[in-house]
Amino acid sequence: MGKRVAVVGVGMTKQRAHRPDVNGVEIINEAVRAALADAGITRAGIDAVFIGNMDHFEGINYMETWSVDGSGGLMKPVMKLTTGGTTGTTMAMAGYYAVASGLFDRVLVIGWEKNSESDTTGAITTAFDPFWDRPVFAGAVAGLALEATHYLHETEATEEDAAYVAVRERKHALNNPYAHLHLDLTIADIMNSPYLSWPVKMGDMCPRSDGACALLLVSEDRADEYPQKPVWIQAVADRHLWAYTSDPYGNESIAGGNWFASLERASRDVYDKVGITDPLKQFDVAELYLPYSFAGLRWMESLGFCDRGGGPELVLSGATDMGGECPVNPSGGVMSSNAIGATGLLRVADVALQIQGRCEERQVPDVELGLVTGFGGCMWSDVLILGKEKPEKAKG
């Protein structure tokens, strides 16, 4: 009971707008083979496979059984989880629980998506309740725009502040050969981009991408058997608060009308477990699931990196840039690459690589502790902390 769990193998494809050269099974296999090679093992060295995506993006029912040829799951225990945008981080957490449980020593977790194969907005729209939300509501952008409008109304933040985040993410991505978008943008570029749904502009949004990511998670009993230094999962948590789109806004009886209580509560849960009281100082790097620019302001407040309303000041100070106090998304983040099922897992992968010192151009010096978040439909929040040191005991 309660084994400590380490990441010992990382594999990812390059995130691209369109990968017509591979079908879904093949893109999964690219990441899987990369992870196996990184861990120095063959398929025989896997005890179970956990895999996730968002069904309607590829239109494959029972995806986990469909993809065994590529996932490495042939004649092995295979399970699928799917939790919308958080799917990627969910996969890391599922692998964590599977190994911590003691039932499996070595679990391969996979997140992937070929967003090019479907109408992303059309698919996302099906997440919303068919009676009450779907007829009046469309896709992810509008939902985020509601939040952004509320935030601008509540605080002194401006669209330009949000644009800073957009520029930062894309600039970071220039150091990451795996990222999808490699754009050198300015604040003016963001501000001049067309509005999608006020105040969200094209430049404020994430792309949609094709890509896959696979990680090998192993028990403390075996973590030293691998060529790469193990990266230890310190704590994980998730929270979900809403069923209908309008739930969180101005409804004091639901989490005091705080629509991102889920991120606050999930992050406090892991902070308590690990002893984080000052995230800005204590984390050396953060890979956060920021699907759009305004998130890079507001959600920093939810994560306790600054006080309420302090997002713009924090970000504009350069604290979250490369070289800053706690660089956020050296990988370029979700705003540079968004193969949805993979996206959360790529955050975990990049923090693991940061801790192992293998990030090359995007390496942050001396990384010992990293924060990861995942985000999804109706403000589902996953939070993970990864670190160089083995935790004293499994904190879950």
Add this chain to the structure above:
Amino acid sequence: MEPVAVVGVGMTDIRKERRTDSFADMIFEAVQKALGDAGMTIDEVDNVITVSNDFFDGRTISSMAIQDACGSYNKNITTVEGDGTFGALFGVMRVLSGSYGTTLVCAHQKGSESESRLITNAMFDPIYERSLGIEAITSSALQARAYMNRYPVSEEQCAMVSVKNHGNAFKNPIAQLPLALTVDDVMASPYISDPIKLLDCCPLSDGASAVIIANVDRAKKITKKPVWVKGLGFCCDAYHLGDRDLSEVASLSQAAKAAYAMAGISDPAKEVDLVELYDAFSYMEPMWLEGLGFCERGEGGELTASGKTAMDGELPVNASGGCLSGNPVMVAGLNRIIECVLQLRGEAGEHQAGKVKTALAHGTNGPCGQSHCVWILGGDK
């Protein structure tokens, strides 16, 4: 494996169509029942696993529909997409990890709200197979044919399974389809795809269920009748139907082997008192019984014909009526677990199949039983 128990169970009844209820209504009912059964409040649930399928529900992130109803507010919650046996297995992992003392697992399904055959067609590869129109029934027919060609199992023997299970359903108040059938009735029912006839098939169903799993310390506090998880196993075979011999049961045998090893069972026929398996089609019952090691390969039909698998037989199989009597797809495996729990507690009422000390629950995912999950449950720790 550390001791982990099922401490609460709840099932809505299984019906063809539940127009009065939304998914959330059904889940609320099942969860309330499970909490009531365990004598717990929702606050004592440490984390939640939901089980549903985005295709059947016509909804991306299908779990969103039931977040309020399953009490997931401000809890750690995730969604397994796959038969309920897999979801519940993940729920066990959550408890074994040490992070949680209790896990609530709930599953929902409304076969009535969608066109099942279009949905099962969607499990086939879009480039190579889907446009052929293949779906669950026609693909299973390929397997049934391979099975009956290879082994001396007949359509009549499979018909006996339908007769038995629909008959058992009279004694199960939640079953959808109690039917008084004869083998002739089944044989005379129209063929959908040879050799599968209408009465060889499970129906379309609506329903929801929930189980609460607890570690040993919490289980002791919660209930005097914990049912212990003795063994678990799951395994997935090849995907393309032509990659494997459809008459073989390799992944089932492997899953069973893992579960038996964990449970310390070497002779299932002797050591297991009762089986609840996933009989989506009548031929699956003898076939899965063989894969589970209750008889030799090819003897599943004979085992059925002998009467041993009747409710009052030596090895009652699907005393609940099985999936043939009601199959809310994602929920069906969870129901197999729940039926075993009731039997082990001696609480199965009219369909109680004698004294049960060790029971086996089984679920499956993917076309033609590609992936299987096996649970061994016991009354003693």
Add this chain to the structure above:
Amino acid sequence: MGDWRDDQELMVMEGRIKVPYDWAAGTVGSRYLRSLRDDKKFLGTKCPRCNIVYHIPRRNCPDCMEECSEWVELANTGTLVTYTTVRMQHPTLSPLPLPYGYGIIKLEGADTGFLHLLHEFEDSQLLEGATVEAVFREEREARILDVKYFRPLGGVK
């Protein structure tokens, strides 16, 4: 249940999810489909380590993960591994009029079987091990249905 739940008009909303798809066949799949379209030929890929010829072709071997780099030309005939005759037409799924069937067919040269349609047969001809041949469409589009169906060698006798 309170009184208000009795005798009520129950609302049911009809709908369809509108999500169109563009599935990529990939380089391996594309070559396979082009071969059907342009040459009326089936191709398999071989794992060099396991020595298995996969049809439907795979880019990587599901077992050892090696790239299946060798292409193998397969015959247009093969044997029936298993089969079923469909008896109930489905309004949208059924691609052919009844009676039609499905078969797992192992083409000569392949080590695995694959799924396709059966037509132009009498039930008595559907047997494990029976030889079947592919019938191609005149106009082909690089789709699996460029092969109309398989039939027993020579068709109905």
